[in-house]
Amino acid sequence: MLNIVNKSPAERSALDACLRIAAPGAILLIEDAVYAAVRGTTGAAKIAGALDRFKVYALLPDLEARAVADRVIDGVTTVDYGGFVDLVAEHNACQSWL
Amino acid sequence: MSEGTSKKFMFVNRTAPYGTAYALESLEVVLITAAFDQDVSLVFVDDGVWQLKKGQQTKGIETKNFSPTYRALEGYDVEKLYVERESLEARGLAEADLIVDVEVLDSAALGKLMAEQDVVLSF
Amino acid sequence: MKFGILVNEGPYQHQASDSAYLFCKAALAKGHAIQRVFFYHDGVNNSTRLTEPPQDDRNIVTRWSQLAADHGVDLVVCVAAALRRGIKDENLAPGFRISGLGQLVETGIQADRLVTFGD
Numbered sequence: 001m002l003n004i005v006n007k008s009p010a011e012r013s014a015l016d017a018c019l020r021i022a023a024p025g026a027i028l029l030i031e032d033a034v035y036a037a038v039r040g041t042t043g044a045a046k047i048a049g050a051l052d053r054f055k056v057y058a059l060l061p062d063l064e065a066r067a068v069a070d071r072v073i074d075g076v077t078t079v080d081y082g083g084f085v086d087l088v089a090e091h092n093a094c095q096s097w098l
Numbered sequence: 099m100s101e102g103t104s105k106k107f108m109f110v111n112r113t114a115p116y117g118t119a120y121a122l123e124s125l126e127v128v129l130i131t132a133a134f135d136q137d138v139s140l141v142f143v144d145d146g147v148w149q150l151k152k153g154q155q156t157k158g159i160e161t162k163n164f165s166p167t168y169r170a171l172e173g174y175d176v177e178k179l180y181v182e183r184e185s186l187e188a189r190g191l192a193e194a195d196l197i198v199d200v201e202v203l204d205s206a207a208l209g210k211l212m213a214e215q216d217v218v219l220s221f
Numbered sequence: 222m223k224f225g226i227l228v229n230e231g232p233y234q235h236q237a238s239d240s241a242y243l244f245c246k247a248a249l250a251k252g253h254a255i256q257r258v259f260f261y262h263d264g265v266n267n268s269t270r271l272t273e274p275p276q277d278d279r280n281i282v283t284r285w286s287q288l289a290a291d292h293g294v295d296l297v298v299c300v301a302a303a304l305r306r307g308i309k310d311e312n313l314a315p316g317f318r319i320s321g322l323g324q325l326v327e328t329g330i331q332a333d334r335l336v337t338f339g340d
Binding site: 001013014017020021022023025093094095096097098 | 110112120143144182184205206208209210212213215216217218220221
């Protein structure tokens with residue numbers, strides 16, 4: 001299962017819900033959720049703690065738009081939209097945590 | 099549509115009723131999906147569990163009370179309703195507070211169930 | 222692979238419609254098919270031809286119409302959600318059509334993956 005999260009963990013509980021409930025698999029951070037991959041944030045601490053259960057990706061165009069592409073924590077892989085498409089295709093299903 | 103195609107559809111409800119229209123409009127999709135003879139399950143997580151709280155009185159906000167619809171789901175053969183235990187407890191709720199019979203599952207059991215789905219819709 | 226797309230938010234207010242569009246473009250570029258884009262909730266507001274963004278901004282509605290024209294992508298607007306929000310055939314942009322929620326369920330059944338973009 002590819003879990004897609006699109007909200008900042010500082011604003012919404014979507015990332016918390018995903019990390020608490022989702023079975024081990026992959027997480028893709030898009031839109032405001034990319035802040036969860038940024039070094040020094042409370043969200044990044046949660047992501048770092050989940051890397052043993054999830055392969056975590058963040059959408060590069062969303063990181064770049066927010067001027068944080070150079071602050072992504074180790075263990076998180078950045079992908080472009082083509083990579084986003086590949087991730088959806090590679091997993092048996094996807095779930096957006098809205 | 100090819101005849102007899104049945105997929106596992108799961109609807110994940112994480113939003114409270116009335117503040118936004120997601121809960122109401124989600125219910126509309128659930129009913130249509132059931133009409134397509136698909137394997138439908140509903141999950142209530144986080145503030146989504148408030149959708150099932152007994153005793154909703156919406157006269158004062160001049161909005162339709164759609165909570166009785168959850169009780170009608172059985173008539174559409176939608177019988178798989180799951181509530182996350184952690185979400186329920188974090189809101190001071192017990193099963194007796196809910197308008198319908200549900201199966202209460204812990205986070206891990208719910209995650210396992212989600213991983214088995216073909217289509218997961220979250221509203 | 223056949224992708225189905227669900228857009229739950231309107232244009233300009235949320236990034237959902239932009240993300241969905243860019244996903245579709247990337248998928249088509251890779252040779253995948255977009256089986257259908259279904260617009261639900263406030264997402265139905267992506268379909269009105271009365272939309273007029275400032276000159277220096279992207280035109281989200283026209284972009285979807287262009288995708289339909291170039292690639293034959295089926296753009297479906299939920300009738301119940303549309304009528305609630307004042308979207309009718311007379312103000313529908315090219316390439317969009319209004320239909321029932323059954324079209325969303327059909328996409329879930331027929332597409333290999335259904336990707337949701339929302340709030």
